[in-house]
Amino acid sequence: MNQENQERALHLLETVFGYPAFRGHQAEIVDHVSNGGDALVLMPTGGGKSLCYQIPALLRDGVGVVVSPLIALMQDQVDALEEVGVRAAFLNSTQTYEEANRIERLVRTGQIDLVYVAPERLMTERCLNLFQDSKIALFAIDEAHCVSQWGHDFRPEYIRLSVLHEQFPDVPRIALTATADPQTRAEIVHRLQLGDAAQFVSSFDRPNIRYQIVEKANGRKQLLDFITTEHTGDCGIVYCLSRKKVEETAEFLNENGIRALAYHAGMDHAKRAANQARFLREENIVMCATIAFGMGIDKPDVRFVCHLDLPKSIEGYYQETGRAGRDGGPASAWMAYGLQDVVLQRRMIDESEADETFKRVLGNKLDAMLGLCETLSCRRVRLLDYFGEQSGPCGNCDTCLIPPVSFDGTVPVQKLLSAVYRVDQRFAAGHVIEVLRGVETDRIKTWHHDSLSVFGIGADRSEHEWRAILRQMIALGLLTVDHEQYSSLKLTDAARPVLKGGQKVQLRQYQKPVKQKTPRASKGYVESDLSPQQEKIFDRLRTWRMGTAREHNVAAYIIFNDATLREIAKARPTALDDLRGISGVGEKKLASYGDQIVELIREFE
The missing domain is CATH 3.40.50.300 (P-loop containing nucleotide triphosphate hydrolases)
Known part of the structure; x- marks a missing residue:
């Protein structure tokens, strides 16, 4: 230039x-x-x-x-x-x-x-x-x-x-x-x-976002625990796969004291537009949505993005989680993920009307997403590697903060593969796990599966543990799900060397979901280096901004974002010239709002 x-x-x-x-x-x-x-x-x-x-x-x-x-x-x-x-x-x-x-x-x-x-x-x-x-x-x-x-x-x-x-x-x-x-x-x-x-x-890294993926037990309850423990009063987005789940999740959150709205393509257009406008223009709202919502959302103070269902690809996941923390402040990307998510996504690919080439591409993208979920190493390293960017452990994702326990899973994997084989690769996950655990159901007796050599050989593990192992086996490509035959499990070619003992398998140890006991910041986004007086000024500026935005019929962040208000609270300008140089305050905004801000600051003199 x-x-x-x-x-x-x-x-x-x-x-x-x-x-x-x-x-x-x-x-x-x-x-x-x-x-x-x-x-x-x-x-x-x-x-x-x-x-x-x-x-x-x-x-x-x-x-x-x-x-x-x-x-x-x-x-x-x-x-x-x-x-x-x-x-x-x-x-x-x-x-x-x-x-x-x-x-x-x-x-x-x-x-x-x-x-x-x-x-x-x-x-x-x-x-x-x-x-x-x-x-x-x-x-x-x-x-x-x-x-x-x-x-x-x-x-x-x-x-x-x-x-x-x-x-x-x-x-x-x-x-x-x-x-x-x-x-x-x-x-x-x-x-x-x-x-x-x-x-x-540019670098794809968003270091202010903390990535966390948890074992899905009761997804909706886990979501509520996450919000109330770490993000009470914050603005966030919750993504669900189906329209019905969107509406049920919004209703559930509202019943539990969290202001939540729904957004999906099946809603009345006027209602959908009204909900989007409220999300953009009001504070402390959680939007429950399908992926139809979010592209181009410039709201800077979204403090968390949650997924109650597995995204189809890392690109989709990155795009959606990237709507959190646009202002550079701490933000969370949280996901609850389980075996049924894997089965459902595989079925959606298999049942789509796309040609085989396209299905293969979709399958590869899903495999990469599963790899991110099941990784034993830093999630950010895995995420950035997908986009061709090298990095080191971030220290700010769940696998860095609480490293997962890995173990030699070769023997339990062999047991599960053997059980799938012994039931003729004709039964779904639940039945196979019951055979492994030695559960004597009418269905198992009808098929005489209680007489198989594999019956009960996995009784030392819980159903949840076996589901976690099974999910990882599907992610590793050792098993696949045949949706044309009642979601029955099938062995892949990759399973042969494992069954024969020629290949070891390293797995992530199942961790029972627990409610986090120590809340993080619970009142919106709090800048730790604001003094108590500056906090009061910041809160007063936010109140002024909300009123001004209503007068102008625009979103609050269009007047000023939180980062700018925090800078003003620290600077405590008492004259118009004191506002110059503060990030986000150009000449037009200085002329429009400068006098009001200076007058507001003087209230604290």
Whole structure:
């Protein structure tokens, strides 16, 4: 970046967005794109992706066009930009004909800095003609992983976005995503014709997130214990696989004193939109949702993300857990996982209408997810390795904090494999475990399985222990589940050397689920280095922010996020100039809110 451009970019960063310096690759990306170059940007949630296209759009002549699948969130994205003084708007199906015409006039006449548009809208002849008739600064393709047919969030309309390269060859394009393994990255480059684009890959590590995966016993009760012990009063997201489970979980949490809302694609549109708006604009709400919820959620103070069902892939898990702790404060990613999760995900793959190649890809992604769940080493190391990034033990995940006990599981594995073989590979997990444990049920007697040599050879272990062993065997590929034959267990080719004693198997020791006894921070996010007086100022600022957000009809974090309020509480500004330099306070916000903040601080003099 030449000196003049560098100074202009920094000036915009400081005066408009209120940040003192660029982070990571931001400066390089801004330089490259503002000089007309194409870019592929991989940056974790909360890493500052938006600035990578917003500042180049302001530096270049014309209108920046942001392609986003998030129609429901475009209003909040525009609100946030308008709060800092950027002229922004969106074009989508929620607008009247007259309103769309008004925005189109602003685009044509260059009276706007950024316009958000859904890919479906972009592909219409009317929209493409609008951009042909206008001066376009750049195209930003947000959530670019949606182009991947192998990915967790495929959007068919994204594949057609190669039209931007064909119809606007001189306009720079920047594709951005927080989630892409090497295969998805290659597909983004291919589909969007970004072969000559510079690639900027930031670390995928989110060190502020604590990863924890527990044995599922009573998932809903375990979830309640986790929230009440570690995150009372915090904002969070709970993901469930089915719509019914979403609604039941929200109801359960409400019955137990936790403000919870439901969100899934089967709900009435107005109700779903209202719940999303409440989650974004109110504090201390837990959203129970299917994966239909969350992409593009910019709420910075989500303190936990929980999974009551196993995600289909590490990409999906990373994307979903990444919605926690966007402000850099401590956050949790918690999951309850059991044998039934593995069986269900395998069945969903087997019963899907996809071709065999696609099923194989889905199976490999699920295997990687199971490997993360069953790992005996640091979860963060395993997670980052999936994205091609090397790291050392983090010291902030459950396997680092309480290392799991491993043991030579060869003998119990051989017992279980033998039992599956002796019942002719025709029975499901529950029956096989009953045979191993020597449980004399009517069904076992009917099949004469009580006379088998394997009957009762596993009586020294509980049902829970055998289920944990069985789950790991499926994860290791020693057993598979045949869903066409009543979920019966089948031996794989990999089981042969284990049965014959030629290969040892190391397993994780079963740990009985226990309720954590020592609460972590229980009142929202608490900054440990705030003095008691600063805590009072911080709480007062949060109250003021909530009232101001209601007046402006925007989400509270759009006014200021918690990190900025904490800095203000520490600085205790008594004049407008004292607010300059505080991260998140640009000139527009200084003019809009500076006097109110200074007056509020003076109450504590």
